[in-house]
Structures are given as C-alpha cells and as structure tokens.
Amino acid sequence: MEAFVAIGANLGDARANALDAVARLRRVPGIAVTAVSGLYRTAPVDSSGDDYINAVARIDTALAPHALLAALFAIEQEHGRERPYRNAPRTLDLDVLLYGHDIIDTPTLTVPHPRMTERAFVLVPLLEIAPDIAVPGLGAAAPFVPGVAGQRIERLAETDSK
Template sequence: MAAEALEAFIGIGANLGDARANALDAIARLRRVPGIGVTAVSSLYRTAPVDSSGDDYINAVARINTTLAPHALLEALFAIEREHGRERPYRNAPRTLDLDLLLYGADIIDTPTLTVPHPRMTQRAFVLAPLLEIAPDVAVPGLGAAASFAPDVAGQRIERLD
C-alpha cells in the first residue's frame, strides 16, 4: 500500500555563485525526486543576510506533496545541497544552496537532526513572504496562522524579483 502524501513546505536560499540559478536548479531537482510532487513555487526574493554575512540571498519557498518520511525528505534535501557543493564550515555560513524543511503536514518534530516547524521561520521575512505568497492561510503547527507573524518581520529588507 502506498504511503499517503502529505503537504510540506521547503525553504530555498542561496548567496554564493549564481544564487538565482542555484535556487531555480534546486526547484528543478526537487521535481525529480521520487516521492516528491512540487505543487507550487513562490517568486524569487532578494534579501539581506540575517545572522550571516556575504552577498544578498535569493530565496523562495516550494509547496510539495510527499510520500517520504520526514527524515528521508531531509536526506533528499541534503543530497541536492551536496550536488551544489554545499559546505557547512560554520553556523550560518554563506552557501551555494540551503534547503530547509519548514513544515511537514501538521506535524511537530523535534529530534537531534530535525526540528519542524523550522524554529526560526516565523522570525524571517525571507521565509514568510514567499510562504504566504503561495499559502496565505497556512498555519504553523503549535503557533497559529503564519500571516500573524508578518508584522513582526516588516522591517526586514526583502525585494520580490520578477
């Protein structure tokens, strides 16, 4: 019997190399992962680094349906990051590609390797703006409507790209 598909949201970010191309390629690679169906992708956004350094980031959010278990989905995201040469020399280092599992259905997950909802998603305009673009009514499990956090990040610089 096939596993039932769950809706999940993936945060996409890059600020090294051709960040726009890296973000778009990540979306294309997500579409090719068995067990993942991409159902919506936000616009691309340019944002200043938060708790980081380097060039501006290109960010987006993808909505997917997946039959993968949460840790298997995380491993698939890590594999795409590695294909882009992602290195993790220190926390919040500039990156060629960063894929974050933001939401996994209505699940709350807290393991040594995975925390869902993503612990800082409600504090980041670069997550909330693209997320709310494609899912304006989405709720953050345990916290409530994602839109209710938008005023808290209104001061963060973010630019929607064409």
C-alpha cells in the same frame, strides 16, 4: 503529505542555484512540487556575505520527514554546499519548514522550522503560495509578518527569476 521547503542561496549564481533546486526537487522520487513562490532578494539575517535569493516550494511527498531531509541534503551536496560554520554563506540551503501538521523535534530535524516566524525570507514567499497557512503550535502565519517588517526583502520580477 503536504510539506513546505525553504530555498536559499548567496554564493555563485544564487538565482540559478535556487531555480535548479526546484528542478531537482521535481526529479526526486516521492516528491511532487505543487507550487513555488517567486524569487526574493533578501539581506543576510544572522549570516554574512552577499544578498540571498530565496523562495519556498510546496510539495506533496511520500517520503518520511528524515528521508525528505536526506533528499534535501543530497541536493545541497550536488551544489557543493559546505558547512564550515553555523549560518555560513552557501551555494544552496534547503530547509523543511512544515511537514503537514506534524511537530518534530529530533537531534537532526525540527519542524516547524524554529525560526520561520522570525524571517521575512521565509514568511513572505510562504504566504505568497499558502496565504492561509498555519504553523503547528503557533497558529496562523500571517500575523507574524509585522514582526519581520524591518527585514529587507524584494520580490524579483518574473523576467529576473527565470
């Protein structure tokens, strides 16, 4: 199954944490990373603290949706992720954005991610690696970009992202 994972961090060495998350994703049995966007610096949205470093990874996975979520939580825990309150600053945040064409709504997992079309830090890197992607139930993702044009986002130079 093709899936997309959002990667974000704004505590500690956020750039290194984001890059390490990709490396850890590559080591999870049942996950093959097929593309990774560049890294983007973004202002916090509905959050506080320092700027975030964000990216999106496209994966092929044999994991069921909740097993994928559990694998992402394990990677977050390896980075010392704490959840003292909703949208708290974080060492690492991994979210399942899309899982094939599935629509999932359970107490622990909602796919497509419910706010993905409202966030430049998701849409811009997602469209970098999947320019024709559609969001199940909503249609093409690209037309949502004008709605997030007021959110600050800056693609880091390749030398800054390694």
